[in-house]
Amino acid sequence: MLKRVFITVLTYPTPSHKYIETVCTAGITADGEWIRIYPIQLRLLNATRKETARIRKYCWYTFDLEPRTQDKDMRKESHFCVALPTTCEGHVDAKDGWKERKQICLRTEVFYNYRQLEAASDTRRPDFISLATFKPKEIIDFLAVPKDPAETEREKNEVLENLRMQGELIEGFDIPEYWKMAQSIPYTFYYVFKDDSDTEYRLMVEDWETMMLYLNCRNQGEQKAIEKVRDKYFNEFKNKDLYFFMGTRREAHLRRWKKPYSIVGVFYPPKEIQPELELFDKNS
Numbered sequence: 385m386l387k388r389v390f391i392t393v394l395t396y397p398t399p400s401h402k403y404i405e406t407v408c409t410a411g412i413t414a415d416g417e418w419i420r421i422y423p424i425q426l427r428l429l430n431a432t433r434k435e436t437a438r439i440r441k442y443c444w445y446t447f448d449l450e451p452r453t454q455d456k457d458m459r460k461e462s463h464f465c466v467a468l469p470t471t472c473e474g475h476v477d478a479k480d481g482w483k484e485r486k487q488i489c490l491r492t493e494v495f496y497n498y499r500q501l502e503a504a505s506d507t508r509r510p511d512f513i514s515l516a517t518f519k520p521k522e523i524i525d526f527l528a529v530p531k532d533p534a535e536t537e538r539e540k541n542e543v544l545e546n547l548r549m550q551g552e553l554i555e556g557f558d559i560p561e562y563w564k565m566a567q568s569i570p571y572t573f574y575y576v577f578k579d580d581s582d583t584e585y586r587l588m589v590e591d592w593e594t595m596m597l598y599l600n601c602r603n604q605g606e607q608k609a610i611e612k613v614r615d616k617y618f619n620e621f622k623n624k625d626l627y628f629f630m631g632t633r634r635e636a637h638l639r640r641w642k643k644p645y646s647i648v649g650v651f652y653p654p655k656e657i658q659p660e661l662e663l664f665d666k667n668s
Contacts, residue, residue, distance in 0.1 A: 387463070388414040388446050389421065390476070390488050391439065393515075393629050393649040396569065396595040408590070408631060408648055409439065410461070410515055416491040418515035420461045420631070421447055442476050442485060445469040457634050458507065459514040482653035489651055494519050494627070496580040505632060505644055514632040514644075517651075520577035523626065524584060526618035527574040528610045537568075569595050573613070575628070575647055587628075588646040589617070617650070624652040 393410035410420045439445065448467035452459070476484050495501040495518045504513050573589040597616060601609035629649030 385449055386446055387419065387449050388444060388473070389419055390414075390444050391441050392489055392651070393631065394439070394441055394592040395590040395631075395648050396592050410629070410631060410648065412488055412491060418461050418492055418513070419449075419463060420459065420515060421449065421463055421465050438472075439468075440472065440475070444473040444476075445471075446473065459632070459634065460511075461513070461515045462634075478653075481656065485651075486653055490517065490627075492517055495630075496521070498579040498583065498585055499581070501630065501645065502643075515648075516630045516645075518579075518628045518630050520575075520626065520628065521580050521582070522578040523575065523618065523622050524578060525576040526614050527576065527586075528571040528613065529574065531570050531572055533570070569598060571598070571610070573617075575617075585643075587630075587643070589650070590646050590648050591650050593650070621650070621652050623655065625655045627651040 389411045390413075391409065391411040393408060395408040408420065409422060410418065413419050446469050447463075447465055449463040450466055452462040452464055476488065478485065493516070495504070495516055498518070501516055501518060504516070506512055573594055574586050575589055576584065576586045578584050594613060594617065598609050598613050601612040604612070627650075628647045629651060630645045631648035632644040633646075
């Protein structure tokens with residue numbers, strides 16, 4: 385079936401034995417519903433396609449999809465990608481205070497209480513959800529926690545081994561060049577925040593943009609790169625109208641993890657200026 389999707393979520397790639405590496409790609413359908421699309425080998429795809437055919441955030445695409453079967457993935461939002469779109473059908477820019485982006489991205493229910501979000505994700509519910517929009521009440525901190533070096537090395541080796549085993553999938557493509565892109569991130573990033581009950585939570589951030597900012601700044605030194613990421617995601621975003629796009633992993637539902645969600649996307653339109661403040665500014 386064909387589905388028109390506005391892409392809002394691209395997570396940093398994770399190693400996959402079957403697909404080399406996969407990206408959690410998600411968005412809002414033209415009907416205003418959350419949808420998850422996989423497998424998408426985004427770095428490989430974007431490296432080998434024309435600019436107009438690459439998958440990017442805040443763009444409309446039409447995908448040929450099939451719902452995942454219950455035995456493979458019980459999450460109703462999950463769909464298997466039969467055929468990728470051949471072109472972007474329209475990019476929505478950030479003009480007018482992200483007006484059009486907000487109209488699309490905030491069509492679904494917005495959660496303000498994390499316990500209510502967890503309850504909505506209970507697999508014992510026939511209508512349980514695995515993707516959602518969440519509005520934190522207060523941002524407490526943004527953390528970069530070093531990974532175990534052995535874990536980082538394992539991730540790199542898994543990607544490289546999958547590339548070797550599946551060379552036929554990328555025939556004619558320069559594997560060493562691809563390998564330069566397949567960099568493991570030696571940190572796990574977390575947001576510490578409060579919900580509307582003033583309860584404090586710490587959740588992992590998997591947004592592609594977070595990881596790429598770190599990689600792009602790493603030539604300035606490790607500590608400087610961390611400072612740059614924290615400055616943007618903590619200092620700058622505290623002054624934004626911040627939302628989290630939340631997603632679960634299939635394993636979290638199967639094993640009934642206590643905290644099934646991670647932050648798979650960060651949505652940060654500017655705060656709207658109140659009319660009375662606007663008037664005050666004009667008269668000052």
